Amino acid sequence: xxxxxxxxxxxxxxxxxxxxxxxxxxxxxxxxxxxxxxxxxxxxxxxxxxxxxxxxxxxxxxxxxxxxxxxxxxxxxxxxxxxxxxxxxxxxxxxxxxxxxxxxxxxxxxxxxxxxxxxxxxxxxxxxxxxxxxxxxxxxxxxxxxxxxxxxxxxxxxxxxxxxxxxxxxxxxxxxxxxxxxxxxxxxxxxxxxxxxxxxxxxxxxxxxxxxxxxxxxxxxxxxxxxxxxxxxxxxxxxxxxxxx
Amino acid sequence: xxxxxxxxxxxxxxxxxxxxxxxxxxxxxxxxxxxxxxxxxxxxxxxxxxxxxxxxxxxxxxxxxxxxxxxxxxxxxxxxxxxxxxxxxxxxxxxxxxxxxxxxxxxxxxxxxxxxxxxxxxxxxxxxxxxxxxxxxxxxxxxxxxxxxxxxxxxxxxxxxxxxxxxxxxxxxxxxxxxxxxxxxxxxxxxxxxxxxxxxxxxxxxxxxxxxxxxxxxxxxxxxxxxxxxxxxxxxxxxxxxxxx
DNA sequence: CGACGTGTTGATCTCTCTCAATTAGAGTGG
DNA sequence: CCACTCTAATTGAGAGAGATCAACACGTCG
Numbered sequence: 001x002x003x004x005x006x007x008x009x010x011x012x013x014x015x016x017x018x019x020x021x022x023x024x025x026x027x028x029x030x031x032x033x034x035x036x037x038x039x040x041x042x043x044x045x046x047x048x049x050x051x052x053x054x055x056x057x058x059x060x061x062x063x064x065x066x067x068x069x070x071x072x073x074x075x076x077x078x079x080x081x082x083x084x085x086x087x088x089x090x091x092x093x094x095x096x097x098x099x100x101x102x103x104x105x106x107x108x109x110x111x112x113x114x115x116x117x118x119x120x121x122x123x124x125x126x127x128x129x130x131x132x133x134x135x136x137x138x139x140x141x142x143x144x145x146x147x148x149x150x151x152x153x154x155x156x157x158x159x160x161x162x163x164x165x166x167x168x169x170x171x172x173x174x175x176x177x178x179x180x181x182x183x184x185x186x187x188x189x190x191x192x193x194x195x196x197x198x199x200x201x202x203x204x205x206x207x208x209x210x211x212x213x214x215x216x217x218x219x220x221x222x223x224x225x226x227x228x229x230x231x232x233x234x235x236x237x238x239x240x241x242x243x244x245x
Numbered sequence: 246x247x248x249x250x251x252x253x254x255x256x257x258x259x260x261x262x263x264x265x266x267x268x269x270x271x272x273x274x275x276x277x278x279x280x281x282x283x284x285x286x287x288x289x290x291x292x293x294x295x296x297x298x299x300x301x302x303x304x305x306x307x308x309x310x311x312x313x314x315x316x317x318x319x320x321x322x323x324x325x326x327x328x329x330x331x332x333x334x335x336x337x338x339x340x341x342x343x344x345x346x347x348x349x350x351x352x353x354x355x356x357x358x359x360x361x362x363x364x365x366x367x368x369x370x371x372x373x374x375x376x377x378x379x380x381x382x383x384x385x386x387x388x389x390x391x392x393x394x395x396x397x398x399x400x401x402x403x404x405x406x407x408x409x410x411x412x413x414x415x416x417x418x419x420x421x422x423x424x425x426x427x428x429x430x431x432x433x434x435x436x437x438x439x440x441x442x443x444x445x446x447x448x449x450x451x452x453x454x455x456x457x458x459x460x461x462x463x464x465x466x467x468x469x470x471x472x473x474x475x476x477x478x479x480x481x482x483x484x485x486x487x488x489x490x
Numbered sequence: 491c492g493a494c495g496t497g498t499t500g501a502t503c504t505c506t507c508t509c510a511a512t513t514a515g516a517g518t519g520g
Numbered sequence: 521c522c523a524c525t526c527t528a529a530t531t532g533a534g535a536g537a538g539a540t541c542a543a544c545a546c547g548t549c550g
Contacts, residue, residue, distance in 0.1 A: 064386075066386065066387075066390045068390070068394060068477045069477050070477075072394040072395075073394070074389060074390045074393040074394045076386050076389055076390075087375065087379045088379045088380075088382055088383050088386070096383075097386060115372070115375070119364070119368040119369075119371050119372040119375070120368045120372075123364040123365045123368060123371060124364075126368060126371045126372065126375070127360070127361055127365075127371065129375050130332065130360070130364070130371070130374050130375040133375055133378045133379050133382065134332045134333045134378050135333075136382060137333055137378065137381060137382040137385060138333050138341075140385045140386060140389060141311065141321050141333070141342060141385060142311075143389060144319060144321055144385060144388060144389050144392060145311045145319045145321075147389060147392050147393045147438060148392045148435075148437070148438030149313060149317040149318070149319045149438060150313070150317075151537075151538095152537075152538070184495090184496065184497090186496080192393070193392060193393030193394060194538075194539090195538070195539050195540075196496095196497095197498090197499090197538090197539075197540075197541090198537085198538050198539070200497065200498060200499085201498085201499080201538095202538095203497095204497095204498075204499090232313045232314050232315075396505080396506095397505080397506070429527090429528065429529090430528075430529070430530095431528080439507090440506070440507050440508075441528095441529095442506090442507075442508075442509090442530090442531090443506050443507070445528095445529065445530060445531085446506095446530085446531080447506095448529095449529090449530075449531090
């Protein structure tokens with residue numbers, strides 16, 4: 001219906017999408033099939049679904065997840081505007097992951113074989129895809145480090161910092177007045193491998209200490225330094241210290 | 246020195262590498278710089294190193310990992326012959342991961358920009374790279390599900406099954422006499438977000454129950470069904486049950 | 491108004507961690 | 521051949537972070 005052409009995509013001004021030639025934009029446009037909008041808390045891709053098309057998240061928040069047969073759920077990553085969805089879906093000998101929305105969301109839909117067409121017709125775009133895929137993986141790597149080796153406090157501090165960064169990068173003012181934060185505590189718990197109750201208690205503890213504040217689906221960072229210290233994160237570049245012991 | 250040409254690469258007969266044309270093989274050969282061999286328990290890529298070249302693991306086992314500044318380590322994935330190393334390294338705003346060998350290992354070394362050359366000169370190969378990268382991520386996804394939501398017993402069962410599958414796929418007899426298993430219990434612990442002691446106790450419990458057996462760096466599966474039940478894994482395709490509650 | 495989803499808090503319970511000690515093998519040097 | 525050292529595996533005991541159970545508060549909505 002009221003679909004935006006790729007050439008006027010609101011995501012184009014973002015740093016990530018700089019440098020696309022008009023031809024490349026036209027190519028993407030030609031592969032795009034349609035757009036879909038979904039309300040919050042709906043399923044875009046069902047777990048185990050194998051024939052899902054390729055999506056791009058144009059607006060809103062979503063997340064990828066896997067569940068065990070008894071219902072335990074692990075959120076694998078959160079998806080923000082500009083993220084790719086479904087590259088991993090292809091040819092899974094292991095069952096794939098599901099994708100649900102966190103907010104009302106709008107997706108661009110591409111045919112499954114667009115991935116190949118993109119590679120074939122534009123090596124540059126193809127290269128970008130691998131880069132994006134690799135980058136996606138590095139997000140999961142970070143989460144795995146958290147879930148595997150950080151305490152609850154540290155995990156939450158890490159999540160807040162990383163999500164804040166990503167959300168702030170999407171808005172011009174870089175988040176001075178806070179950034180959108182549509183996750184419920186259940187989502188945080190499922191993203192960090194914690195129970196809902198313990199997530200709540202830890203979140204409250206950090207908030208009471210004045211490290212952050214969450215209200216009306218917005219996240220405010222009150223003491224990034226303290227959070228970063230907790231998270232054992234140093235913006236860019238790790239300090240030159242090696243394991244001390 | 247005694248380097249094998251790509252056309253005679255021992256990995257070529259594997260299903261993953263079928264279907265490469267002679268031209269594609271020649272292209273890879275032209276981008277290959279050299280080979281390196283490393284003894285067991287050595288570092289191929291240091292954590293935080295940003296200028297690492299691209300590698301292919303030709304023979305042996307290795308693993309990717311991240312550590313916190315106090316020494317806590319999380320193994321992100323295990324690498325077997327045929328695996329790609331270093332695609333994620335590029336342009337990391339977060340510090341990258343390290344790569345260590347588990348056994349004596351042999352790597353093929355490619356220039357950093359080979360990734361781009363490959364895309365430019367052969368869309369097919371470029372497409373394969375994204376596919377491989379996406380597949381790598383799905384391995385990490387699986388581990389994240391384990392570490393986030395499975396109990397110690399379940400995690401170990403899952404790891405044994407998945408590693409057995411991968412190792413068996415690399416040998417003609419499909420692992421009837423067991424497969425190589427060069428991990429120490431510390432590696433298992435670091436790969437599953439467990440402590441060494443608890444890993445040992447859980448491993449022994451499963452072994453005493455007759456589910457598996459590890460000896461002389463080899464893994465024998467004694468009761469795959471029981472392990473799969475524990476792991477909540479069903480070979481291919483998830484049973485049609487939805488979360489029950 | 492009752493039902494529901496989300497957040498909050500207190501009280502147990504338990505899985506897993508940490509600490510400590512021992513065993514077994516491989517390698518080294520005398 | 522035998523101390524000596526190192527690494528990996530093993531086992532017991534006690535401690536603790538986080539899970540589970542149970543209530544309750546609050547806002548939204550049909």
